Amino acid sequence: MTLLDFDSDRLADFAAQVRKEYDDLKARNLKLDLTRGKPSSEQLDFGEALLALPGEGDHVDADGQDVRNYGNLKGIREIRELWAEVLGIDAADIIAGDASSLNIMFDLVTWSYLFGNNDSPQPWRNEEKVRWICPVPGYDRHFTITETLGFEMVTVPMLEDGPDLDAIRELVQDPQVKGMWAVPMFGNPTGITFSEEACRELAAMETAAPDFRIVWDNAYAVHTLTEEFPPIVDIVGLAAEAGNPNRFWALSSTSKITHAGSGVSFLNSSQENLDWYLGIAGVRGIGPNKVNQLAHVRYFGNAEGVRAVMRKHAGSLAPKFDRVLEILEERLGEYEVARWTRPEGGYFISLDVIDGTASRVVELAKEAGIALTGAGSSFPHKDDPNNRNIRLAPSLPPVEELEVAMDGVATCVLLAAVEKLGA
Amino acid sequence: MTLLDFDSDRLADFAAQVRKEYDDLKARNLKLDLTRGKPSSEQLDFGEALLALPGEGDHVDADGQDVRNYGNLKGIREIRELWAEVLGIDAADIIAGDASSLNIMFDLVTWSYLFGNNDSPQPWRNEEKVRWICPVPGYDRHFTITETLGFEMVTVPMLEDGPDLDAIRELVQDPQVKGMWAVPMFGNPTGITFSEEACRELAAMETAAPDFRIVWDNAYAVHTLTEEFPPIVDIVGLAAEAGNPNRFWALSSTSKITHAGSGVSFLNSSQENLDWYLGIAGVRGIGPNKVNQLAHVRYFGNAEGVRAVMRKHAGSLAPKFDRVLEILEERLGEYEVARWTRPEGGYFISLDVIDGTASRVVELAKEAGIALTGAGSSFPHKDDPNNRNIRLAPSLPPVEELEVAMDGVATCVLLAAVEKLGA
Numbered sequence: 101m102t103l104l105d106f107d108s109d110r111l112a113d114f115a116a117q118v119r120k121e122y123d124d125l126k127a128r129n130l131k132l133d134l135t136r137g138k139p140s141s142e143q144l145d146f147g148e149a150l151l152a153l154p155g156e157g158d159h160v161d162a163d164g165q166d167v168r169n170y171g172n173l174k175g176i177r178e179i180r181e182l183w184a185e186v187l188g189i190d191a192a193d194i195i196a197g198d199a200s201s202l203n204i205m206f207d208l209v210t211w212s213y214l215f216g217n218n219d220s221p222q223p224w225r226n227e228e229k230v231r232w233i234c235p236v237p238g239y240d241r242h243f244t245i246t247e248t249l250g251f252e253m254v255t256v257p258m259l260e261d262g263p264d265l266d267a268i269r270e271l272v273q274d275p276q277v278k279g280m281w282a283v284p285m286f287g288n289p290t291g292i293t294f295s296e297e298a299c300r301e302l303a304a305m306e307t308a309a310p311d312f313r314i315v316w317d318n319a320y321a322v323h324t325l326t327e328e329f330p331p332i333v334d335i336v337g338l339a340a341e342a343g344n345p346n347r348f349w350a351l352s353s354t355s356k357i358t359h360a361g362s363g364v365s366f367l368n369s370s371q372e373n374l375d376w377y378l379g380i381a382g383v384r385g386i387g388p389n390k391v392n393q394l395a396h397v398r399y400f401g402n403a404e405g406v407r408a409v410m411r412k413h414a415g416s417l418a419p420k421f422d423r424v425l426e427i428l429e430e431r432l433g434e435y436e437v438a439r440w441t442r443p444e445g446g447y448f449i450s451l452d453v454i455d456g457t458a459s460r461v462v463e464l465a466k467e468a469g470i471a472l473t474g475a476g477s478s479f480p481h482k483d484d485p486n487n488r489n490i491r492l493a494p495s496l497p498p499v500e501e502l503e504v505a506m507d508g509v510a511t512c513v514l515l516a517a518v519e520k521l522g523a
Numbered sequence: 524m525t526l527l528d529f530d531s532d533r534l535a536d537f538a539a540q541v542r543k544e545y546d547d548l549k550a551r552n553l554k555l556d557l558t559r560g561k562p563s564s565e566q567l568d569f570g571e572a573l574l575a576l577p578g579e580g581d582h583v584d585a586d587g588q589d590v591r592n593y594g595n596l597k598g599i600r601e602i603r604e605l606w607a608e609v610l611g612i613d614a615a616d617i618i619a620g621d622a623s624s625l626n627i628m629f630d631l632v633t634w635s636y637l638f639g640n641n642d643s644p645q646p647w648r649n650e651e652k653v654r655w656i657c658p659v660p661g662y663d664r665h666f667t668i669t670e671t672l673g674f675e676m677v678t679v680p681m682l683e684d685g686p687d688l689d690a691i692r693e694l695v696q697d698p699q700v701k702g703m704w705a706v707p708m709f710g711n712p713t714g715i716t717f718s719e720e721a722c723r724e725l726a727a728m729e730t731a732a733p734d735f736r737i738v739w740d741n742a743y744a745v746h747t748l749t750e751e752f753p754p755i756v757d758i759v760g761l762a763a764e765a766g767n768p769n770r771f772w773a774l775s776s777t778s779k780i781t782h783a784g785s786g787v788s789f790l791n792s793s794q795e796n797l798d799w800y801l802g803i804a805g806v807r808g809i810g811p812n813k814v815n816q817l818a819h820v821r822y823f824g825n826a827e828g829v830r831a832v833m834r835k836h837a838g839s840l841a842p843k844f845d846r847v848l849e850i851l852e853e854r855l856g857e858y859e860v861a862r863w864t865r866p867e868g869g870y871f872i873s874l875d876v877i878d879g880t881a882s883r884v885v886e887l888a889k890e891a892g893i894a895l896t897g898a899g900s901s902f903p904h905k906d907d908p909n910n911r912n913i914r915l916a917p918s919l920p921p922v923e924e925l926e927v928a929m930d931g932v933a934t935c936v937l938l939a940a941v942e943k944l945g946a
Contacts, residue, residue: 136593144582144591151582151591151814152575159567159574168567168574168782170559198621199812206807214637214648215671225637225648241806248638248806359591362814383664383671384629389622389812391574391785 102436103517115523118514122464125508130469132505137288137447138496139360139413146412147358153395167390173382175364179393183366185403186322187352189334194368195378197388201351201365204377205315206245208349208367209279211380212313213249218376219311219346224278233271233280235263237450237478237489239288242281242317246480251278253480258290262298268305275308279315285330286320289450289478289491291443299333304342316350320446322410323356325418329407330445336368345370354396356447357409364396417447420494424449424506431510437517440492449492450478457516458487464512470505525859526940538946541937545887548931553892555928560711560870561919562783562836569835570781576818590813596805597797598787602816606789608826609745610775612757617791618801620811624774624788627800628738629668631772631790632702634803635736636672641799642734642769647701656694656703658686660873660901660912662711665704665740669903674701676903681713685721691728698731702738708753709743712873712901712914714866722756727765739773743869745833746779748841752830753868759791768793777819779870780832787819840870843917847872847929854933860940863915872915873901880939881910887935893928 106114159168161176174180175196184191197204208217213230216223224230232251234243235258246253254277256267263282271277282302284294294302302314321332339347346369354363367377400406425442428451432438441450453461458475465472473491476484492509494502529537582591584599597603598619607614620627631640636653639646647653655674657666658681669676677700679690686705694700705725707717717725725737744755762770769792777786790800823829848865851874855861863874876884881898888895896914899907915932917925 138593141589144589147591148579148582151580152578155575156571157574159571166564166567168570168784170561170778170783172784200808203808210633210637214633241809244806248803355593359814360593361591361595361810362812380671383667385623385626386664387784389785389815391782392812392815 102434103521104436111518111521111523115518118511118518121511122468122515125468125511128469130504130508132469132497132501132508133471134493134497134505134509135471135473136496137493139356140416140496140498142416143413143495144359146409147399150358150395150399153398154391155398158394158398159391161390161394167394170386172387172390173378175388176390176393176397178397179364182397182400182403182406183352186406187332187334187368189337189368193336193371193374194366195374196393197365197367199353199355199361199363199365199392201317201319201353201355201367202241204365204367205242205317205349205351207381207384208313208315208377209245210249212278212311215380217311217313218372221310227276227278229276231271231274231277233268233277234480235280235282236480237289237491238281239283239317240477240482242315243480246281255480258287258292260292262292262294265298265301268302272305272307272309272312277307278309278311279313281315281317283317283319284333284335285318286323286443286446288319288446289448291441291446291448291450293330293445296333299335299338300342303335303339303344303347312347314348316348318350318352319356321352322406323413323447324410324445325414325421326444327411327414329410336370340370346373349373357406357413358396358399362392364393417495420499420502421449423499423503424492424494427503427506427510431507432513435514435517438513447493447495449494451490451492452488453490453513454517454520455486455488457520458484458490460516460519461490461509461512464515465509468508468512470508472509525857526944527859531946534941534944534946538941541934541941544934545891545938548891548934551892553927553931555892555920555924555931556894557916557920557928557932558894558896559919560916562779563839563919563921565839566836566918567782569832570822573781573818573822576821577814578821581817581821582814584813584817590817593809595810595813596801598811599813599816599820601820602787605820605823605826605829606775609829610755610757610791612760612791616759616794616797617789618797619816620788620790622776622778622785622788622815624740624742624776624778624790625664627788627790628665628740628772628774630804630807631736631738631800632668633672635701635734638803640734640736641795644733650699650701652699654694654697654700656691656700657903658703658705659903660712660914661704662706662740663900663905665738666903669704678903681710681715683715685715685717688721688724691725695728695730695732695735700730701732701734702736704738704740706740706742707756707758708741709746709866709869711742711869712871714864714869714871714873716753716868719756722758723761723765726758726762726767726770735770737771739771741773741775742779744775745829746836746870747833747868748837748844749867750834750837752833759793763793769796772796780829780836781819781822785815787816840918843922843925844872846922846926847915847917850926850929850933854930855936858937858940861936870916870918872917874913874915875911876913876936877940877943878909878911880943881907881913883939883942884913884932884935887938888932891931891935893931895932
């Protein structure tokens with residue numbers, strides 16, 4: 101029997117019980133944090149060897165260049181080759197940067213706005229309006245970039261196998277629609293991976309804007325929670341086959357593989373797109389941190405080395421995800437006051453509570469010393485029109501803390517639900 | 524007797540001799556490069572220990588934060604404190620970034636153009652025109668940034684103790700003049716250090732634009748060629764005293780102290796300026812490479828550690844500068860066909876040849892296998908109106924190659940001169 105089917109007496113009893121649980125929770129004076137998708141110390145330790153790499157005397161790259169000196173805007177060949185093997189693409193189509201792919205995304209979109217990209221009739225700032233497709237729920241930092249630039253963010257829902265393609269096909273008829281955010285594998289926060297059909301359609305669809313771009317943020321390309329590595333779609337290759345070679349800026353990084361603050365980022369795209377980007381990047385600077393790139397080559401060895409590290413991460417993360425899902429099921433399952441994703445990779449569980457109660461759940465949790473990501477943060481302008489979505493980030497705390505926190509969150513979900521039902 | 528005083532017979536004899544020297548030079552099939560201010564391998568070796576730092580097990584900063592994880596947009600406290608001590612400022616007024624201060628300069632100017640800075644009535648892109656003061660000769664990569672943004676670059680001459688202040692005072696009466704480039708110590712390419720009086724005047728002068736900024740690129744703050752470290756002016760403090768706290772964006776980095784491609788960059792400015800910058804930097808990314816910052820802390824130890832490294836660099840560079848100056852004096856001194864700077868720090872010697880012959884000198888050198896920085900490269904749009912300036916970068920080649928190259932350059936200067944004189 102679900103909470104909605106309870107008669108008023110039973111609901112009153114249940115509400116009293118939940119209120120008591122919540123009071124007990126508050127009395128524990130917890131201080132727990134489920135806000136951000138940060139790796140745990142245990143995970144960061146997997147990459148500890150990097151802190152002493154490349155090591156004294158090891159400073160020449162495969163092309164005979166001294167990585168300590170200036171230059172090489174594309175990044176060193178061997179890290180590009182290694183990562184191209186991970187992605188199943190040609191090393192000529194990828195460049196390696198500093199630690200943050202978010203930095204590159206910001207620059208790509210900002211420079212298109214400022215200067216126009218290689219297919220732009222004019223800089224986007226000269227357009228009357230720039231509209232941008234935002235699958236929701238999605239990654240808050242993506243939306244903050246397009247918000248900062250003043251774009252009109254148009255949401256489309258995430259479905260089971262990718263964003264709503266019908267809605268997207270309709271939107272791209274508008275020449276003011278210049279681009280779209282996408283996290284194609286183990287997406288933030290849904291955990292959804294785009295189907296190959298969705299990828300093909302995004303690559304092939306006709307767009308009114310000749311300079312339309314999809315920021316393909318493949319942040320979780322190898323971030324499995326199982327022993328399986330799903331195939332990585334060569335989206336740039338697909339787009340070229342479909343006659344739209346410049347459609348995708350495909351990003352990835354080692355941030356959640358080695359060290360979150362000091363990894364290597366990558367941009368895979370068409371030669372024309374890379375040339376455009378490098379043209380401006382070469383004004384902005386002289387080259388990326390190649391010492392760190394060489395250190396990563398030494399650490400991984402090869403693409404299989406990357407997958408070996410990812411198996412360790414899965415071993416650390418999967419039990420945490422499992423416990424969150426178990427607690428949600430145990431505490432909330434029978435009442436039908438929430439639904440949640442069961443991701444096979446990535447960093448998040450997306451929790452939908454009763455419409456109108458997400459912000460109340462976050463508030464209750466905060467009062468009980470459990471920090472959750474702000475309600476609505478997975479939507480543009482942090483505005484979830486249904487006030488229902490909460491992003492859970494299980495990676496950082498140890499599993500014992502996570503259990504306490506999730507049990508507390510479940511209590512908050514129930515309390516917000518009974519409040520909503522007037523009990 | 525100078526070349527200009529030679530009678531025609533003597534000039535003809537001299538020209539024949541120079542032509543023979545040049546033919547001999549070409550016959551050697553050299554392949555030498557004096558183009559860029561790159562540190563030599565010997566210099567890069569000084570920082571070799573960094574390639575194994577911070578070392579396994581060393582990943583917590585002075586505030587107890589794990590440097591391997593996301594976060595800390597300002598950079599870790601201990602590198603900010605160390606560098607603040609080098610500069611003689613308060614650590615609260617400086618933030619530490621990734622490897623490149625050029626990156627930060629590009630962002631500061633570009634974001635002012637795009638969004639306006641914290642004192643802007645409107646984004647600079649909405650101004651009818653943006654004008655920018657460029658002391659010449661100056662740093663080519665500075666000029667490329669303002670060229671890329673379409674600013675009108677207004678040149679002012681570098682005098683013995685800084686840029687022409689009278690010209691600058693006049694220019695800043697114009698509200699379209701939004702900023703200025705400056706390399707205040709051991710400047711690129713002149714080697715000139717601004718006098719304290721010049722610093723005070725730049726800090727105190729009234730400007731029509733409320734959002735006027737000086738990009739204070741103190742790239743060579745501790746880069747002495749002698750045993751002396753000249754005092755570093757606290758320009759941000761001076762400006763605050765003068766009532767213009769937000770006037771300066773002061774940049775510096777360890778690029779030419781540790782490793783050119785993988786050092787740490789710094790931005791010293793007012794709190795308001797830093798807050799404005801961090802506000803956008805926090806959209807662009809999550810934080811800098813803190814592992815590399817901690818590695819630098821371990822490597823230097825303290826500010827005296829920085830100066831100890833710089834003494835090693837001086838020991839490596841000073842003999843190269845001395846040989847260049849000796850060869851210029853030996854080969855060109857008596858003929859008065861050139862003048863050159865005698866810097867006490869920095870990376871360059873600025874060579875002025877007979878008006879109209881700089882590009883010919885570079886061309887002759889190229890034909891003889893000696894790559895020089897393009898004539899005019901120290902001027903906006905690479906346009907030296909007198910076609911007289913050549914930037915010499917003695918740091919990279921070993922001293923034996925440098926001697927051969929400089930002797931060849933001297934031959935080219937003489938050949939271009941006799942050609943110019945019609946001989």
